[in-house]
Amino acid sequence: MTSNLANIAPLRIGLAGFGLIGRRRAQIAAADSRVQLAGIADPSPVARLEAAALYKVPVDADARKLLRRPLDVLLVAAPNVQAVPIAVAALRRGLHVLMEKPPGANLGQCRRLCSAAETSGRILKFGFNHRYHPAVARLAQSVRAGDIGKIINLRVRYGHGGRPGYDQEWRGQARLSGGGELLDQGVHLLDLLHWLLGMPDSVYAELQTAVWPVQPLEDNAFALLHYPGGAVASLHSSWTQWKNLFSLEVFGETGSLIVEGLGGSYGPETLLHHRRRPAGGPPETTSAEFQGPDSSWQLEWEDFMNAMQHRAPYLGAPAEAMAVMQVLDRLRSSARLRRRLPIAVAQAAAAAV
Ligand SMILES: NC(=O)c1ccc[n+]([C@@H]2O[C@H](COP(=O)([O-])OP(=O)(O)OC[C@H]3O[C@@H](n4cnc5c(N)ncnc54)[C@H](O)[C@@H]3O)[C@@H](O)[C@H]2O)c1
Structure with missing residues (x-):
């Protein structure tokens, strides 16, 4: 009974980066009844105003503050270099992560991301939407x-x-x-x-x-x-x-x-x-x-949802990103x-x- 309830509770989604791609992700998440958009972070005051106007969720300037909120999943759509520590911190907090391409700026950063995912046992999917x-x-x-x-x-x-x-x-x-x-x-x-x-x-x-x-x-x-x-x-x-x-x-x-x-x-x-x-x-x-x-x-979102909900294999997994x-x-x-x-x-x- 308890596990059934746990299965249907909407996943609480945080979003770091409310630019071109972050907005696209927010739109998809907000339209999906299996999830609940639960917070957005962006250092840009303009982006924060727009995020607050569009989605009635807490909006933070700093992704670290967002990560202290109750979340199950983090979508990371910040510029490449800033995205890495945010995604690593999210994985360490036990969240599933969908991170936009590239998987880090270099091989070392990619390895850091992938080993954080391995240690946490959470899904880390990279946004190779093509x-x-x-x-x-x-x-x-x-x-x-x-x-x-x-x-x-x-x-x-x-x-x-x-x-x-x-x-x-x-x-x-x-x-x-x-x-x-x-x-x-x-x-x-x-x-x-x-x-x-x-x-x-x-x-x-x-x-x-x-x-x-x-x-x-x-x-x-x-x-x-x-x-x-x-x-x-x-x-x-x-x-x-x-x-x-x-x-x-x-x-x-x-x-x-x-x-x-x-x-x-x-x-x-x-x-x-x-x-x-x-x-x-x-x-x-x-x-x-x-x-x-x-x-x-x-379609990429469905793949990510399927991976989180059913542990199904998915595209854009850590081993592929490492290669x-x-x-x-x-x-x-x-x-x-x-x-x-x-x-x-x-x-x-x-x-x-
Ligand atoms: N799959 C694709 O085809 C595709 C296309 C474009 C961009 N991307 C990737 O998406 C990511 C975002 O690109 P974009 O085009 O949306 O850029 P963008 O400039 O439109 O948006 C980036 C947003 O991140 C915010 N930001 C900056 N530092 C941040 C931080 N520390 N924490 C949270 N937010 C922060 C900025 O204020 C801005 O609002 C990049 O990694 C990029 O490579 C993927």
């Missing part, structure tokens, strides 16, 4: 079903055009962001590559600061990743992509699968499947367009040393756990 975009999810399913044969190579690109004054925003300041465009949008691409192909065995990267005065951060990241079995992936993420772009192209021995767009300013979300004809010539092509509002956030950040760290080293670097076998094995 996996829930319908075209991306369908592509992954099709690749796994063998629809294009053995993967031979991939080309992944993501970018937007930044804006004047970007260097004054948190993303343009190393002490707040912990990394440039490789970390910001590139981490989504690295997550998708890892999801599709697992761990590379060697990587090469070049980082460029071409337009925005964000040094020591980069506004463009280029990478080549080599996989056991011979597949090669090229990655370009950019803050100088003057027209927003998302493109995920997977080439197999018998065809290719291509996602273009994510909806909104990234253009219609489409999935193309080209099937190579044995006799050559233009491929047989099928296409699908996924219209309507971006459903990835809601992604190992690759990202290696890419940074490669760019610094200006050479291709192996991913140590021990690292790859640890990441696969």
Whole structure:
């Protein structure tokens, strides 16, 4: 009887960071009867006023104060570097945590987060929402079903055009962001590559600061990743992509699968499947367009709820985040040393756990 009641009591949700993404999370949580939005923290007085007006919940300037309130779950949508100690403190207090990407600014921070989750036994999910975009999810399913044969190579690109004054925003300041465009949008691409192909065995990267005065951060990241079995992936993420772009192209021995767009300013979300004809010539092509509002956030939320309520396996788990950040760290080293670097076998094995 008691455990039944415990099962239906709404989970009390706290939210740290009421910016673009925090607002999106708050909206979803507030509309879900299985949970109760129970507090918000943001150091910005404007954000706090808006949060208080929209949601009748306690609003704090400091996330540490929010964490002293009775909560079951914390959603962390603060700038990258501030997000880490908040998420770690929440896990230590026994809360489940949904933390926006990236999983820390570097491998050390990711490890700190993951070991706090392991010690607490709570769910730690990282917000790699792109996996829930319908075209991306369908592509992954099709690749796994063998629809294009053995993967031979991939080309992944993501970018937007930044804006004047970007260097004054948190993303343009190393002490707040912990990394440039490789970390910001590139981490989504690295997550998708890892999801599709697992761990590379060697990587090469070049980082460029071409337009925005964000040094020591980069506004463009280029990478080549080599996989056991011979597949090669090229990655370009950019803050100088003057027209927003998302493109995920997977080439197999018998065809290719291509996602273009994510909806909104990234253009219609489409999935193309080209099937190579044995006799050559233009491929047989099928296409699908996924219209309507971006459903990835809601689907990600359902995955998180399912993990918390039923201990179901979920996407964006600590082991996956560790693998992604190992690759990202290696890419940074490669760019610094200006050479291709192996991913140590021990690292790859640890990441696969
Ligand atoms: N999954 C995605 O596609 C996606 C997209 C954008 C951003 N993000 C991630 O979401 C996070 C937030 O990004 P955003 O675009 O919402 O940024 P934002 O600038 O719109 O909002 C950040 C908010 O955090 C607040 N903040 C600053 N320090 C804080 C602290 N110590 N405690 C609590 N709040 C604090 C700021 O005042 C601001 O209101 C980042 O980690 C970012 O990488 C993910």
